[in-house]
Amino acid sequence: MSSIHLLPELLVNQIAAGEVVERPGAALKELLENSLDAGARAIAVELQAGGAKLLKVSDDGAGIAREELALALARHATSKIATLEDLERVGSFGFRGEALASIAAVSHLILVSRTPEARHAWRIECNGGAVSSVEPASGPVGTVVEVRDLYFNTPARRKFLRSEATELAHCDEAFRRIALARADTAFTLHHNGRALLRLRPQPPAERVRALLGDEAAGALLDLDEAAGAARLHGFVAAPTFSHGTRDYQYVFVNGRFVRDKLLGHAIRQAYQDVLHHERHPAFVLFLDIDPARVDVNVHPTKIEVRFRDPQAVHQMVFHALSRRLAQTRAGAGVELREPALAAAGAPSAVSWARAPQQAAIGLPSHAPMAFYDALFGARAGQPAGLPADAPAAQPGGAPPLGFALAQLAGVYVLAQNQHGLIIVDMHAAHERIMYEKLKAALDASDMAAQRLLIPATLVVTQVEAAAVEESGAALAALGFDMAALSPTTVAVRAIPAALSDADPGALARDVLREIAEFGATRVLTERRDEMLATMACHAAVRANRALTMPEMNALLREMEATERSGQCNHGRPTWTQISMKELDSLFLRGR
Ligand SMILES: Nc1ncnc2c1ncn2[C@@H]1O[C@H](COP(=O)(O)OP(=O)(O)OP(=O)(O)O)[C@@H](O)[C@H]1O
Ligand SMILES: [Mg+2]
Numbered sequence: 001m002s003s004i005h006l007l008p009e010l011l012v013n014q015i016a017a018g019e020v021v022e023r024p025g026a027a028l029k030e031l032l033e034n035s036l037d038a039g040a041r042a043i044a045v046e047l048q049a050g051g052a053k054l055l056k057v058s059d060d061g062a063g064i065a066r067e068e069l070a071l072a073l074a075r076h077a078t079s080k081i082a083t084l085e086d087l088e089r090v091g092s093f094g095f096r097g098e099a100l101a102s103i104a105a106v107s108h109l110i111l112v113s114r115t116p117e118a119r120h121a122w123r124i125e126c127n128g129g130a131v132s133s134v135e136p137a138s139g140p141v142g143t144v145v146e147v148r149d150l151y152f153n154t155p156a157r158r159k160f161l162r163s164e165a166t167e168l169a170h171c172d173e174a175f176r177r178i179a180l181a182r183a184d185t186a187f188t189l190h191h192n193g194r195a196l197l198r199l200r201p202q203p204p205a206e207r208v209r210a211l212l213g214d215e216a217a218g219a220l221l222d223l224d225e226a227a228g229a230a231r232l233h234g235f236v237a238a239p240t241f242s243h244g245t246r247d248y249q250y251v252f253v254n255g256r257f258v259r260d261k262l263l264g265h266a267i268r269q270a271y272q273d274v275l276h277h278e279r280h281p282a283f284v285l286f287l288d289i290d291p292a293r294v295d296v297n298v299h300p301t302k303i304e305v306r307f308r309d310p311q312a313v314h315q316m317v318f319h320a321l322s323r324r325l326a327q328t329r330a331g332a333g334v335e336l337r338e339p340a341l342a343a344a345g346a347p348s349a350v351s352w353a354r355a356p357q358q359a360a361i362g363l364p365s366h367a368p369m370a371f372y373d374a375l376f377g378a379r380a381g382q383p384a385g386l387p388a389d390a391p392a393a394q395p396g397g398a399p400p401l402g403f404a405l406a407q408l409a410g411v412y413v414l415a416q417n418q419h420g421l422i423i424v425d426m427h428a429a430h431e432r433i434m435y436e437k438l439k440a441a442l443d444a445s446d447m448a449a450q451r452l453l454i455p456a457t458l459v460v461t462q463v464e465a466a467a468v469e470e471s472g473a474a475l476a477a478l479g480f481d482m483a484a485l486s487p488t489t490v491a492v493r494a495i496p497a498a499l500s501d502a503d504p505g506a507l508a509r510d511v512l513r514e515i516a517e518f519g520a521t522r523v524l525t526e527r528r529d530e531m532l533a534t535m536a537c538h539a540a541v542r543a544n545r546a547l548t549m550p551e552m553n554a555l556l557r558e559m560e561a562t563e564r565s566g567q568c569n570h571g572r573p574t575w576t577q578i579s580m581k582e583l584d585s586l587f588l589r590g591r
Contacts, residue, residue, distance in 0.1 A: 010105055012075070013075055013102055014102075016098055016105075017106045017157075020300055021099070021103050021150075022519075023051075023160070024052050024150055024161075026301060028051060028055055028171050028175065029174040031055065031099075031103075032175070033093035033094055033178070034094060034099065034143075035057060035059035035061055036061075036093060036178070037061075037093050038143065039061045040059035040060055040142065040185065041184075042059070042185065043185060043186070043187050043188075044188045045188065045189045046058075046191075047190065049164050049167075050164040050170075051150070051167055051171045052149075052164070054146070055145075055146075055150070055171075056144065056145070056146045059142045059144075060140065061143060063114045063116070063141055063142055064143060065115050069113065070131055072100055073111065075097065075102075076097045076101075078095060080092045080097075088292060088295075093255075093302075103150075104129060106152070107148060108127050109125070109145065109148075110126075110144075110146040110148075111123070111124050111144075112139050112146075113144070115141065116141050121137045128152070162466055163466070165487065166463060166466045168191055169462040169466075173461070173463065179199055179211060180211055180250055180252075180257075183201070183206070199211075204234075205220075208220065212282075216248055216282055219238055220235035220237055220284075221236055223236055225323070229293070230287065230290075232316065232317055234284045234285040236285070237282035247281070247282055248283070248284065249281070249513075250283065250285070251263050251267070251285050251287070252285070253289065254288060254289060256305075257303070258303055258304060258305050259304065260304060261530045261534070262313065262314055263285075263313070263317055265314070266318040266321070270321035270322045271321075272427075289313070293309065294308065399560055400560055401417060401556040401557075401559055401560055401575065402415045402418070402422055402556070403553060404549055407426075407546060407547055408423075410545065411426065412425060412426065413547065413552045413556070420577065420582070420583055421577070421578040421583060422575060422577055423575060423576050423578065424574060425572075425574055428572060428573075429575060430555060431533075431568060432536075432565050432574055433555075433558045433559065433562045434535075434536035434539045435533055435536035437498055438499075438532045438535055442477070449476075449481060449495065449496060450479075450500050452492065452493060455492055456492040456504045457491055458490045458492065460490050462488060463516045464509075464513065464515075464516045465488055466484075466516075467512055468482045468484045468490050469484050473520075474515065474521075478511060478531070479495060479497065479498075480495055492505065499535060499536075499539040502535075510535070514527065
């Protein structure tokens with residue numbers, strides 16, 4: 001091995017570029033964010049050849065002073081934060097001082113800028129990391145960044161660039177995300193000299209219509225709920241909204257587009273309560289929260305965030321959305337659902353479930369524990385009166401989670417064990433079990449696929465269709481077989497056998513979206529657990545589904561057999577115990 005030495009700065013920047021600006025669309029995102037951070041009110045974007053040949057962003061923001069032009073291109077130079085405290089409550093998009101240095105290391109970059117005080121603009125050039133001197137130039141107040149021939153000096157990276165159409169689709173998506181979040185700002189987008197989008201400053205609802213189209217916008221309900229220091233606002237499609245074109249799912253945290261597992265889950269769950277078959281929910285949601293309560297310094301492209309208090313955020317988003325969606329149900333509101341007594345359809349189970357109460361009537365008040373001991377204790381083995389289809393007690397004792405009694409409100413499974421009452425959040429528990437199963441199957445390269453009798457056809461984005469063509473092996477590893485039928489349609493021919501109850505279209509769509517966003521390699525490595533959690537959510541029993549007694553018992557047995565089943569994929573408990581003692585004390589029943 002050779003000795004340890006520092007890497008030259010250009011190489012460091014080129015390595016960073018691989019993460020920060022993976023492709024032209026990522027570079028465009030960085031440039032647009034810089035313009036917004038500079039307070040721009042109007043931003044113009046010009047692209048050539050999907051952004052690979054030219055990316056040019058012009059803004060009317062605050063500009064960069066002559067003395068600072070070279071610094072703007074230097075790594076770790078930023079005007080946006082100065083201390084750790086600043087970082088911990090950062091409100092701007094940028095904070096690392098990395099984006100321009102990274103882009104400049106792998107392109108020919110020209111920066112022309114003028115501050116309001118300056119009598120004219122100044123220009124600086126950087127060719128593959130080599131910075132020129134600053135020269136006078138002409139131009140209005142604001143900044144123009146011109147990026148030519150991205151990756152001209154890093155052939156390995158250049159090879160990863162896809163067709164012009166695919167790279168343009170990525171740029172278009174980056175542009176839309178920014179434009180959706182900033183309805184108060186004017187934007188234009190040109191590609192190869194042709195105008196693709198022109199957006200004037202407008203109210204948020206109009207901006208959504210301009211970017212999502214009339215069909216989707218017509219189905220959107222507006223939403224605005226505040227809870228504590230957080231506010232959730234934006235638009236959600238009514239559950240009845242079913243559309244043939246691509247789906248629209250945009251979530252912003254403090255104006256930043258994110259793909260967040262926690263938020264995604266809260267949204268899916270809220271929709272699950274109102275959708276029988278998972279349609280493709282459409283939404284544009286903005287979560288505004290005290291910047292000190294969220295960490296944005298998690299991911300190189302800042303697409304992930306970490307909340308200080310994830311549970312509170314999950315609850316807030318879930319409840320705000322559920323309430324809004326519930327208002328759309330005919331005759332529905334906040335009234336309680338009818339209790340779904342699962343026992344109703346299973347006579348033997350009913351009699352078994354009631355047996356302890358009846359038997360307990362004549363017992364002295366101190367006797368209940370003894371009674372339950374007799375029923376479930378080690379000596380008892382198979383409890384008397386157990387329905388034939390109930391699972392056998394585990395060798396050496398009663399199953400820790402006991403046996404099912406009933407289902408409550410379509411959400412909870414009630415069971416009794418030797419200590420008293422067990423309450424299980426059936427969706428959360430089932431999801432966890434599915435997740436652990438998928439993880440084991442993927443680890444063992446043993447994700448069985450199940451062919452669909454009738455392939456599902458999906459309308460997707462160009463980026464997603466391209467992902468199908470590029471990532472066949474990764475999809476196969478995950479148990480899928482898909483084929484691109486056209487630049488915007490995909491056939492789903494097989495899905496993982498473990499998820500055969502899921503809606504194949506919705507499941508495939510989520511997987512594709514993830515691969516299109518992060519690339520197959522990352523989906524199978526650093527993002528693997530997220531991917532599997534999303535997949536598991538599709539298969540997990542929906543709230544409101546009535547379970548039979550054997551199904552409930554099977555769920556309890558699977559929970560016992562599954563590692564980490566005590567917590568759902570988001571760290572909330574999947575079950576809880578209320579002891580006989582606690583129950584007795586509720587009824588002032590002395591022992
Ligand atoms: N369009 C612009 N208008 C005004 N100033 C800009 C513009 N673009 C960049 N700058 C200045 O150049 C600096 C460096 O930009 P760069 O994008 O590299 O880093 P950053 O935005 O501070 O952090 P990050 O790497 O997280 O984006 C910024 O801090 C800002 O001062
Ligand atoms: Mg920046």
